[in-house]
Amino acid sequence: MSEMTYAEAKAAALRQVLEEDERVTLIGSSFFGLSPFRRLTDSLPAEYPTRVYKIPIAELGACGCGVGAAMAGLRPIVDISTASFIFEAWPQVVNEAPHVHYMSGGRARAPVVFHVLHGLRGGGAAQHSHSPQSMLWNTPGLEIVLPASPADVKGLLISSVRSDNPTVFLDQPVLFGMRGEVPEGDAAIPLGKAEVKRAGKDVTVVATSAAVQQCLKIAAALAGEGIDVEVVDPRTLVPFDAETIYASVGKTGRLVIVDETHQSCGVASEIAARVAEEAFDALRGPIRRVCTEDVPIPFAPVLETAISPNEEKIIRAIKLAVGAA
Amino acid sequence: MLPDVSAERLVAIGRRMLLIRRFEERLITLFQDKVFVGHYHVYIGQEATGVPAIAQLRPDDFLFSTHRNHGHNLARGVDPKMLLAEILGRVGGMSRGKAGTLHLSDPQRGIFHTSAVVGGSMPLATGAALAGKQLGKQQVSVCLFGDGALEEGAAYEAMNLASLWKVPIIFICENNCLEAREDIPGAWHTTCLTTQRLIDIAAALGHSTAAIDGGDVGAMWSAMSQALDRVRGGEGPCFIEAATIRWPGNFGLWPELPMGLTNLAWVWGAGEGPAAYEGWFREQDPLLRYLRELQAAGIADRDTILAWDEAVRKEVDAAAQFALGSPSPEPAEARRHVFVEAGR
Numbered sequence: 001m002s003e004m005t006y007a008e009a010k011a012a013a014l015r016q017v018l019e020e021d022e023r024v025t026l027i028g029s030s031f032f033g034l035s036p037f038r039r040l041t042d043s044l045p046a047e048y049p050t051r052v053y054k055i056p057i058a059e060l061g062a063c064g065c066g067v068g069a070a071m072a073g074l075r076p077i078v079d080i081s082t083a084s085f086i087f088e089a090w091p092q093v094v095n096e097a098p099h100v101h102y103m104s105g106g107r108a109r110a111p112v113v114f115h116v117l118h119g120l121r122g123g124g125a126a127q128h129s130h131s132p133q134s135m136l137w138n139t140p141g142l143e144i145v146l147p148a149s150p151a152d153v154k155g156l157l158i159s160s161v162r163s164d165n166p167t168v169f170l171d172q173p174v175l176f177g178m179r180g181e182v183p184e185g186d187a188a189i190p191l192g193k194a195e196v197k198r199a200g201k202d203v204t205v206v207a208t209s210a211a212v213q214q215c216l217k218i219a220a221a222l223a224g225e226g227i228d229v230e231v232v233d234p235r236t237l238v239p240f241d242a243e244t245i246y247a248s249v250g251k252t253g254r255l256v257i258v259d260e261t262h263q264s265c266g267v268a269s270e271i272a273a274r275v276a277e278e279a280f281d282a283l284r285g286p287i288r289r290v291c292t293e294d295v296p297i298p299f300a301p302v303l304e305t306a307i308s309p310n311e312e313k314i315i316r317a318i319k320l321a322v323g324a325a
Numbered sequence: 326m327l328p329d330v331s332a333e334r335l336v337a338i339g340r341r342m343l344l345i346r347r348f349e350e351r352l353i354t355l356f357q358d359k360v361f362v363g364h365y366h367v368y369i370g371q372e373a374t375g376v377p378a379i380a381q382l383r384p385d386d387f388l389f390s391t392h393r394n395h396g397h398n399l400a401r402g403v404d405p406k407m408l409l410a411e412i413l414g415r416v417g418g419m420s421r422g423k424a425g426t427l428h429l430s431d432p433q434r435g436i437f438h439t440s441a442v443v444g445g446s447m448p449l450a451t452g453a454a455l456a457g458k459q460l461g462k463q464q465v466s467v468c469l470f471g472d473g474a475l476e477e478g479a480a481y482e483a484m485n486l487a488s489l490w491k492v493p494i495i496f497i498c499e500n501n502c503l504e505a506r507e508d509i510p511g512a513w514h515t516t517c518l519t520t521q522r523l524i525d526i527a528a529a530l531g532h533s534t535a536a537i538d539g540g541d542v543g544a545m546w547s548a549m550s551q552a553l554d555r556v557r558g559g560e561g562p563c564f565i566e567a568a569t570i571r572w573p574g575n576f577g578l579w580p581e582l583p584m585g586l587t588n589l590a591w592v593w594g595a596g597e598g599p600a601a602y603e604g605w606f607r608e609q610d611p612l613l614r615y616l617r618e619l620q621a622a623g624i625a626d627r628d629t630i631l632a633w634d635e636a637v638r639k640e641v642d643a644a645a646q647f648a649l650g651s652p653s654p655e656p657a658e659a660r661r662h663v664f665v666e667a668g669r
Binding site for chain 2: 025027050051053054055056058060061062063064065066067068069070071072073074076091092095096099100101102103104105106107108109110140141143163164165
C-alpha cells in the first residue's frame, strides 16, 4: 500500500494499462480537464508518441473512431473530458457501441472506454455540469463505472480497459485531490463488486461517485449523535451488484440513496425500484432519495448548492429514515 | 471499358454482380409474399460500384457499409444462405436473427458492424483505419455510403479526423440521386446538399479525390486500384464519388420490380420490356452494360452468360431453401450477447 491522491492513482492506472498492453491507445488525453492535475498526464503524448492521438473538437468523430478502432483490434480510451459533451457523441456512444456485440450475434466486440468528468463543479452552469450516467443506464450494452476513491479509480480503470465490453468511465473532479491508500502492483478491481465503505447497523446509505466521500463524512459526524450509518458504494452501475445492497438493507431495514443525477428516472430511482421489488420485506420505512433537483443547473454557487444533494438534505433524509427527525 | 485484369477476374466480377441481382430480386419477391417484415433497401443498380471496389481488398482489410448493405456483403463473399436467413429473421442467420436486413455483418471478413444510421459508419471506419495504421499490417479501411451521409455532421468529423491522422481509409460515396424521380407522388426524396460536386467537400479536407461513372466497372476498378496504392502507402485518405443511376425499382418507398426479373436477353438487344424503362435496360443498367462489354471483348458469349445465370439462380434457390427452412430464434435468444460474457 502507498498513499497518494485520486489523481495520482488515476495517472498510475493509465500508465499501467499503456505499459501492459500495446493495443491500448488514447484518443484525446485531457483526463484531468483544466485542473492543475493535468500535469500528471501532460507527458503521455511524448511517452507514447504513436499511441496518443490528439483530437479536434469532434466528440462524435472521436467516440466513433474509438468504437471502430476497438472493433478492429485496439483497446482505445476516448477522452472527451466534460461529461456534458458526451451528448455531442450520443449516436456513437448509445447507438453504435452497445450494439456491436449484440447485433453481430456475439461475433464482434467493441472494447472501448469512453472517459468523462461528470457532475457539479461550482459555476459550471447548465451546459457543463451533467451526470449522464442515468441516461446511459437506460442503454443496454454499456458498462458504467463510477469510482469514488484513489484505490477504486486505479483498480476500476484497469478493469475497464481490460473489459471486452464498451465502458463509460465517469469520475468527479472534486475527488482529484483526495488522498487514500492504493495497493501496489496489479490493483485491478473487478467490475460489478459493490463495496461497503463503512459498516453500520441503523441505516444503509447507498452513494455513488463523489457522494460516497460526502456521505462518509456525514456518517462520521452522525456517529456522534448515535446514528450508525452503513455506506455502500456500488462502484459500477453496470454490472450492478444488487446483492450487496440487499444484504445491507436486510441488516439495517432502512435505505437512503444519494446520487448526483437528476431525480426523475435517475440512478437513485432505479436502485430504489430494485430494492422495493426484491427486498421490500426488509424495509422498515420508506426509501429516501437525495438527488439533484429536476431543474437545469444554475450558475450562481448558492443556487447550485440549493438544488444539489447537499449535506443538509442528506442529514435530513438519514434522520427521517431512522425516525430521528 | 473493361479493367485491365485477367479474364478469370473479369468473369468473377460479372458472376458476382449477377448473384447480387438475382439475390435481391428474390428478396423482393419474398417480401411481396410477406415472408419477412420491416423496411429494406436493395442494391440493384449499384453493382458496378461495390463489386470491383471490394474485389480488390485483402482478406484482412476492413469494410463498412450502410442500410443498403446486401450487395456489399455478397461482394465480400459472405454466404448468401446466412445472409438471407438473417434478413428473414431466422436463427440460421449470421446474427441469429438479431440484426436483420439493416445490420448484416461478417467480422471474419472485416465487416464488424453495419450501422444503419446515415453517416454512422464514417467515424467507425475511420477508427478501424486508425487500428490498421497502428497494428502495422497495412490493413485498409473502406467505407461505402450514399450521398445522404454527407448531409450528416458525422461525415465532416470523420473525414477531418482521417486527414489529421493520415489513416489508411477510402471513402466511397455511391451517389444514387441521379435521375431519381422527386416529381413522382410518394417517391423518396434525394440529396439535399448545396454542392453538386461532392468531391469538393473531401478535397477541402485534404483527401485525394476521384469522381467516376459508377456504372462503369473499369472506371471503378481503376479508381480503387489507385486509391488502394495511395492509402496502403501511408499517404492519407482517399474519397471516390461514384455516380450511379437510381434503379426505377427504387423510385417508390418500397422496392418494386417494375420490369419484372432482369431479362438477360436485354444484354444482346433482344427481349421485350416496358417502354417506360427502355432507357434503363437498353443503356443504363450497370450489370447489363458490363455483360455487354464482356460479350464484345469475346470473354463470354450468350450461352456462357446464360449458364452463369443458371448457376447463380441455383445458388439463390439454395439460399432461399436454407433461409425458409431455418426456424425463428427461441425467445431466449433476445437476451444473449448484450455483453461479452467471458469473465463476468
